[in-house]
Amino acid sequence: MLRSTTLRFVFAAASVLLVFVIKDPLDEWFGSGPPLIFFVPAVTFSAWVGGLWPGLVATALTTILCTYYFFPPIGSFELHYPNDRLRLSVFVLDGILTSVLMGQLHAARRRSEEDRLAAERYKDTLARSEEQLQAIMDNSTAMIYLKDLKGKILVVNKHFESVFHVSREAIVGKNVGDAFPNNIAQILRARDRSVLSDGKSLEYEEVVPQEDGEHTYVSLRFPLLDARGTLYAIGGISTDITPLKDAQQRALQAGRLAAIGQMVTGLAHESRNALQRIQVCLELLGLRLKDRPQALDLVHGIQDAQDDLHRLFEEVRDYAAPIILDRRTCRLSDLLHEAWDRLETNRTGRDARLHERRSTNGDADAHADADTDADGSCAVDRFRMIQVFRNILDNALAACRDPVEIDVDWSETTINGAPAVAIAIRDNGPGFSADQRQKLFEPFYTTKTQGTGLGLAIVKRIIEAHDGVIEVEPDQNQGQGQNPNQRRGASLLITLPRGTR
Amino acid sequence: MNEGTKDKGQRTKDLLIAIADDEPRMRDYYCEILPLLGHRVAVAARTGQELVAGCRGNRPELIITDIKMPDMDGIDAARTISRDEPIPVILVSAYHDPALFERARAEHILAYLVKPIKQADLEAAISIAMQRFEQFQALRKEAGELRQALDDRKVIERAKGLLMKNSGLDEQAAFRRLQKVARDHNQKLVEVAQMILRADEAFRP
Numbered sequence: 039m040l041r042s043t044t045l046r047f048v049f050a051a052a053s054v055l056l057v058f059v060i061k062d063p064l065d066e067w068f069g070s071g072p073p074l075i076f077f078v079p080a081v082t083f084s085a086w087v088g089g090l091w092p093g094l095v096a097t098a099l100t101t102i103l104c105t106y107y108f109f110p111p112i113g114s115f116e117l118h119y120p121n122d123r124l125r126l127s128v129f130v131l132d133g134i135l136t137s138v139l140m141g142q143l144h145a146a147r148r149r150s151e152e153d154r155l156a157a158e159r160y161k162d163t164l165a166r167s168e169e170q171l172q173a174i175m176d177n178s179t180a181m182i183y184l185k186d187l188k189g190k191i192l193v194v195n196k197h198f199e200s201v202f203h204v205s206r207e208a209i210v211g212k213n214v215g216d217a218f219p220n221n222i223a224q225i226l227r228a229r230d231r232s233v234l235s236d237g238k239s240l241e242y243e244e245v246v247p248q249e250d251g252e253h254t255y256v257s258l259r260f261p262l263l264d265a266r267g268t269l270y271a272i273g274g275i276s277t278d279i280t281p282l283k284d285a286q287q288r289a290l291q292a293g294r295l296a297a298i299g300q301m302v303t304g305l306a307h308e309s310r311n312a313l314q315r316i317q318v319c320l321e322l323l324g325l326r327l328k329d330r331p332q333a334l335d336l337v338h339g340i341q342d343a344q345d346d347l348h349r350l351f352e353e354v355r356d357y358a359a360p361i362i363l364d365r366r367t368c369r370l371s372d373l374l375h376e377a378w379d380r381l382e383t384n385r386t387g388r389d390a391r392l393h394e395r396r397s398t399n400g401d402a403d404a405h406a407d408a409d410t411d412a413d414g415s416c417a418v419d420r421f422r423m424i425q426v427f428r429n430i431l432d433n434a435l436a437a438c439r440d441p442v443e444i445d446v447d448w449s450e451t452t453i454n455g456a457p458a459v460a461i462a463i464r465d466n467g468p469g470f471s472a473d474q475r476q477k478l479f480e481p482f483y484t485t486k487t488q489g490t491g492l493g494l495a496i497v498k499r500i501i502e503a504h505d506g507v508i509e510v511e512p513d514q515n516q517g518q519g520q521n522p523n524q525r526r527g528a529s530l531l532i533t534l535p536r537g538t539r
Numbered sequence: 540m541n542e543g544t545k546d547k548g549q550r551t552k553d554l555l556i557a558i559a560d561d562e563p564r565m566r567d568y569y570c571e572i573l574p575l576l577g578h579r580v581a582v583a584a585r586t587g588q589e590l591v592a593g594c595r596g597n598r599p600e601l602i603i604t605d606i607k608m609p610d611m612d613g614i615d616a617a618r619t620i621s622r623d624e625p626i627p628v629i630l631v632s633a634y635h636d637p638a639l640f641e642r643a644r645a646e647h648i649l650a651y652l653v654k655p656i657k658q659a660d661l662e663a664a665i666s667i668a669m670q671r672f673e674q675f676q677a678l679r680k681e682a683g684e685l686r687q688a689l690d691d692r693k694v695i696e697r698a699k700g701l702l703m704k705n706s707g708l709d710e711q712a713a714f715r716r717l718q719k720v721a722r723d724h725n726q727k728l729v730e731v732a733q734m735i736l737r738a739d740e741a742f743r744p
Contacts (some may be wrong), residue, residue, distance in 0.1 A: 309634035
């Protein structure tokens with residue numbers, strides 16, 4: 039098969055001319071016969087190679103050449119014998135027929151070639167579209183899967199694999215019930231019935247237990263229909279919205295706090311005046327009842343209640359009111375000592391000591407390096423940070439039995455890439471229970487008989503206002519077996535960015 | 540604290556105090572509690588202007604005032620009263636507001652108490668405020684004396700220079716003569732120096 043049209047015609051002409059040239063030697067070999075016979079292969083061959091038109095050209099050329107050179111009278115286009123006319127006519131007819139048939143053969147072959155190319159292109163397109171689909175699925179941060187009506191898993195994406203720690207080879211083709219534990223299988227089967235009966239997609243929120251706790255997902259279940267509209271599979275897309283939920287929760291909390299803050303600030307003035315009026319009346323009443331001890335006892339009772347109310351009120355205001363920081367560069371160690379000094383009345387009659395250690399890179403090497411600036415300068419709100427230390431130390435004093443040993447460990451660290459100070463405050467009291475660990479920083483959570491439960495909540499707010507972090511230090515007892523009596527107490531870890539200098 | 544007050548004599552006892560609060564009960568309270576603490580209430584004002592007017596008649600030694608009051612607030616009243624002569628001021632307010640602290644800092648405010656206050660708060664605040672004010676006054680006096688001494692020194696130096704020029708004395712001799720004249724006439728050195736300068740003015744052609 040020749041591609042170029044010109045070449046096809048040249049080939050036709052050349053084959054005819056070749057036969058014309060070698061006809062004489064052939065005549066000698068075969069003996070002189072009817073001249074057209076030798077040209078039949080040339081015509082057929084031309085049509086085979088070139089199709090309809092080259093075949094016809096070969097036929098025409100042969101007719102002209104033979105009429106002129108081989109049929110008497112030789113040298114002219116006339117035909118002397120009717121016999122020759124018949125031969126020529128049959129030849130021409132045969133040539134046309136061969137050309138037409140060959141032409142059709144050509145067309146058929148061309149068509150089949152085109153079909154083959156189209157099929158190949160289609161296959162490429164299909165493969166690419168599948169790749170694209172897989173890429174979309176695998177890059178999606180949602181879990182995506184398809185299963186047939188019997189619950190056999192057909193398709194899962196990468197995120198699905200990573201969430202459930204399975205490989206797609208291991209579970210595709212398996213039944214959901216066989217591939218997963220009961221609780222997960224139930225989640226994967228959820229709402230199937232509804233999708234099956236309605237034939238409609240369904241969106242809902244669900245909670246999925248994962249190793250790092252429960253995650254909330256927005257899930258979409260949808261039916262897959264074949265060309266005839268019959269449902270043959272169910273698909274699921276589940277997007278993890280846990281961070282979003284958490285942020286929403288925090289925003290809600292912050293909003294609530296802001297509202298309370300505004301309210302409390304608004305209430306502050308009038309409440310203080312009312313408290314002052316009570317105070318005035320109480321003190322004057324106390325003077326009037328000076329010589330009636332029983333009545334005076336009641337006055338003291340009211341005074342205590344009034345003091346509690348006042349303290350609670352100020353603490354709520356302190357907790358809820360917007361925190362406006364007045365940041366100055368201070369030595370945190372000085373603030374710690376100031377807080378400790380202010381607790382002097384709480385410490386009178388008690389055996390309590392505060393120890394400080396400076397560590398480099400968290401190596402608890404006592405008095406390691408005098409040059410380290412771990413306890414040093416930090417741009418903080420002085421008053422607020424004293425409050426932080428005071429609340430924590432006050433809790434330690436309340437929780438521990440004498441002799442109280444409070445260790446403060448200073449070290450340098452980073453927070454979000456910025457230089458920071460890490461402060462670990464540990465006491466030798468009973469430590470935190472699991473319940474306490476969880477609720478420590480929640481407002482109004484308290485284990486003290488006298489306390490509002492706002493102390494550590496305020497601490498957390500202040501630390502977070504400084505872009506810092508406060509957390510319960512992971513249990514020190516575990517893996518520290520050499521001296522079980524040594525440390526059992528509560529331990530809080532504060533990380534505070536040094537701030538702009 | 541008690542020892543401190545004893546050491547300082549009567550400074551934080553038996554003070555003449557002016558109080559102002561728009562709340563009648565607060566005024567009653569001050570009038571009853573302050574005498575118990577050993578002080579006298581000279582003025583019990585309802586508004587800022589009443590306080591200013593009251594202080595004009597009998598000069599108190601301490602002012603205890605609310606901030607928010609009708610017609611004039613406590614900080615403005617305190618400023619008006621302190622204009623002629625400084626007087627210690629304690630503010631007692633239900634407001635806990637940084638903007639107010641800032642204003643208070645600019646005036647002669649020596650204590651800022653947030654309501655509700657108790658007798659003990661008042662006692663401590665008065666004691667500290669009076670001590671601070673005492674220190675403040677002492678510093679003022681010292682500064683005034685230093686300024687005076689500096690002025691005197693200038694006059695004496697000029698008189699000395701004049702003596703050196705007119706009598707051909709050296710510096711030490713000129714100063715000794717000045718001292719001698721002052722001693723002989725029982726006058727201050729600076730007075731003698733002033734006389735010499737004045738006499739020089741009179742003799743000048």
